[in-house]
Amino acid sequence: MSKTDLLIVGAGPAGMTAAITARRYGIGVLVVDDQTAPGGQIWRSVETQAASERGDILGRTYQDGKATTDAFRASGAHYEPRTQLWQVEPGYRAFVSHDGKARTIEAKAIILATGAQERPAPFPGWTLPGVLTVGAAQVLLKTAGQIPAKPVWVAGCGPLPLLYIVQLLNAGGQIAGYLDTTPAGNHWAALQYLPRALRGAGALLKGLAWKAILRHRRVPVIRHVVELEAHGSDRIESLSYRTADGREETVSADHLLVHEGVVPNVHVPLGLGCAVEWRDQQDCYVPVLDPWGETSKAGIFVAGDGAGIAGAKAAQCRGALAAHRLAVQLGYADEQNMLKDASCVQKSLARELALRPFLDTLFRPRSRIFSPTDDTVICRCEEVTAGEIRAMAQIGGCGPNQIKAFTRAGMGPCQGRQCGYTVTRILAELENCPASEIGFYRVRPPLKPVTLGELATLDQEGEVV
Amino acid sequence: MFRKLHEPAEAVTVYVEGKPVVAEPGENLAAVLLRQEAIWSRPTPVKGSRRAPYCMIGVCFDCLARVDGVASVQTCMMPVRDGMTVEHQQRRRCLPS
Numbered sequence: 264m265s266k267t268d269l270l271i272v273g274a275g276p277a278g279m280t281a282a283i284t285a286r287r288y289g290i291g292v293l294v295v296d297d298q299t300a301p302g303g304q305i306w307r308s309v310e311t312q313a314a315s316e317r318g319d320i321l322g323r324t325y326q327d328g329k330a331t332t333d334a335f336r337a338s339g340a341h342y343e344p345r346t347q348l349w350q351v352e353p354g355y356r357a358f359v360s361h362d363g364k365a366r367t368i369e370a371k372a373i374i375l376a377t378g379a380q381e382r383p384a385p386f387p388g389w390t391l392p393g394v395l396t397v398g399a400a401q402v403l404l405k406t407a408g409q410i411p412a413k414p415v416w417v418a419g420c421g422p423l424p425l426l427y428i429v430q431l432l433n434a435g436g437q438i439a440g441y442l443d444t445t446p447a448g449n450h451w452a453a454l455q456y457l458p459r460a461l462r463g464a465g466a467l468l469k470g471l472a473w474k475a476i477l478r479h480r481r482v483p484v485i486r487h488v489v490e491l492e493a494h495g496s497d498r499i500e501s502l503s504y505r506t507a508d509g510r511e512e513t514v515s516a517d518h519l520l521v522h523e524g525v526v527p528n529v530h531v532p533l534g535l536g537c538a539v540e541w542r543d544q545q546d547c548y549v550p551v552l553d554p555w556g557e558t559s560k561a562g563i564f565v566a567g568d569g570a571g572i573a574g575a576k577a578a579q580c581r582g583a584l585a586a587h588r589l590a591v592q593l594g595y596a597d598e599q600n601m602l603k604d605a606s607c608v609q610k611s612l613a614r615e616l617a618l619r620p621f622l623d624t625l626f627r628p629r630s631r632i633f634s635p636t637d638d639t640v641i642c643r644c645e646e647v648t649a650g651e652i653r654a655m656a657q658i659g660g661c662g663p664n665q666i667k668a669f670t671r672a673g674m675g676p677c678q679g680r681q682c683g684y685t686v687t688r689i690l691a692e693l694e695n696c697p698a699s700e701i702g703f704y705r706v707r708p709p710l711k712p713v714t715l716g717e718l719a720t721l722d723q724e725g726e727v728v
Numbered sequence: 729m730f731r732k733l734h735e736p737a738e739a740v741t742v743y744v745e746g747k748p749v750v751a752e753p754g755e756n757l758a759a760v761l762l763r764q765e766a767i768w769s770r771p772t773p774v775k776g777s778r779r780a781p782y783c784m785i786g787v788c789f790d791c792l793a794r795v796d797g798v799a800s801v802q803t804c805m806m807p808v809r810d811g812m813t814v815e816h817q818q819r820r821r822c823l824p825s
């Protein structure tokens with residue numbers, strides 16, 4: 264067992280900035296992260312790649328991350344890579360695993376900075392080998408310097424597909440085509456939020472620049488794609504799409520990369536019993552937080568994209584704010600001085616958040632992913648289809664937990680990370696009610712599968728489990 | 729198939745289904761599997777359909793394999809080591825409750 268004032272889970276932009284800020288107050292900090300190096304998703308492998316050719320391919324925003332990883336390394340925070348959190352008991356006692364060995368950490372306060380995951384977006388054939396998420400392909404570029412060997416299809420909506428296409432072209436890769444699934448009405452709907460968003464014009468200009476590069480490099484773009492299907496027996500061989508105006512086509516495909524936005528990683532707060540609420544604008548649950556990021560459980564904070572999607576800059580602001588607040592709570596600072604230091608961070612956060620209504624409306628995903636066809640597998644682990652969920656729901660008028668018990672959807676190792684939202688949305692559609700009334704699977708620890716061997720190692724540290 | 733943009737300056741050997749394969753220190757095992765000419769995939773325990781790494785951040789569990797004899801390892805979270813062995817697994821992942 265080890266002891267610390269503050270345990271931070273996740274070493275992405277939010278977790279690192281929280282650690283740097285907390286250390287400035289002299290708070291004892293332990294950071295655990297399940298990756299091999301600090302950086303989180305946006306800055307994966309940045310320490311080794313920022314100054315390399317790969318860094319140039321990935322671009323300035325990526326390379327800039329090195330300044331934060333450097334400051335984090337120099338902050339005096341204890342950092343344990345490849346260490347995963349899977350349970351927290353009141354008090355707080357956190358259970359983590361590293362290389363198949365479990366141990367406990369006692370902490371006065373915890374900041375969960377576990378980030379986001381790509382939104383599950385089921386369509387027929389999304390489980391076939393050769394279909395990956397755009398984020399997955401980008402992780403492969405950042406961490407292994409590898410790209411699809413043949414021209415690749417990209418399908419989806421949001422800034423990440425555009426960013427990855429630009430990065431892939433920089434790397435000498437080829438795009439077979441971009442199937443843009445952004446719904447036709449989104450641009451008009453988003454316009455009302457544009458004036459507010461102009462406060463963060465830099466991000467908007469970047470988006471325009473990416474689109475210009477796609478045009479310049481003659482990337483085939485098919486707009487308003489409403490239906491997507493991947494075909495093949497043991498791997499993807501072809502794909503079909505249909506556009507809003509009824510154009511249908513089937514083309515051969517070696518790889519297909521898909522992306523429909525990101526959603527907060529809510530499993531950790533849910534597993535800890537923190538209150539969450541439905542955020543309609545982002546089609547996801549977010550933890551209920553005070554302005555500093557404290558959850559409904561005193562001493563447990565959420566910072567970064569796990570608090571609601573707002574991007575890396577906002578993640579850093581939220582990490583800093585949580586640490587400022589904890590400096591007062593843990594007795595390292597008085598409130599007056601802290602508020603002075605925190606006010607410019609609050610202003611920066613407000614600037615970042617002002618962009619969100621525009622971006623969220625512009626990139627609101629197509630409705631089909633929330634209401635997949637009956638033959639679509641929605642639970643990848645247990646291979647349960649949307650039709651099976653609907654059939655069961657119609658018999659019983661039941662909620663997500665009964666659906667889980669009856670169909671096994673959500674019972675596999677991913678614990679509902681890939682099907683939870685789809686089940687909620689299918690039930691909401693059948694009941695004709697908002698998703699907020701349906702709820703989400705009950706999430707119980709362990710938050711990631713833990714083996715009996717791992718549990719046995721806890722005894723060796725003299726703990727009663 | 730994916731390809732590397734560069735020739736690794738250093739290399740280790742991992743054994744994919746017994747076949748020696750070049751890997752680069754620091755990368756994860758799933759990246760190596762995705763570079764195999766014949767697409768690497770595993771059969772699911774439920775219906776036996778094929779799966780390969782999908783999310784690369786540890787949230788889909790489609791990259792599970794038996795690594796150095798240990799079943800159900802998430803290869804996207806596992807850095808390569810010289811001499812590592814990777815095999816397909818058929819067994820269902822068990823969760824102690």
Ligand SMILES: Cc1cc2nc3c(=O)[nH]c(=O)nc-3n(C[C@H](O)[C@@H](O)[C@H](O)COP(=O)(O)OP(=O)(O)OC[C@H]3O[C@@H](n4cnc5c(N)ncnc54)[C@H](O)[C@@H]3O)c2cc1C
Nearest residue numbers: 273275276277297303304305347348378398567568574575
């Ligand atoms: C695959 C992917 C790629 C992305 N790429 C980009 C990009 O290129 N550019 C961009 O602007 N935005 C990108 N994003 C959006 C991203 O959310 C960023 O805004 C930013 O990385 C968020 O920072 P964060 O600190 O909140 O979380 P993250 O950067 O996600 O950091 C969270 C960290 O916590 C770790 N973690 C999670 N759960 C646990 C646990 N139980 N135990 C221990 N550690 C844990 C994660 O491995 C990760 O290292 C990406 C998102 C995803 C999902």
Ligand code: FES
Nearest residue numbers: 784788789791804
């Ligand atoms: S590829 Fe999704 S968990 Fe490894």
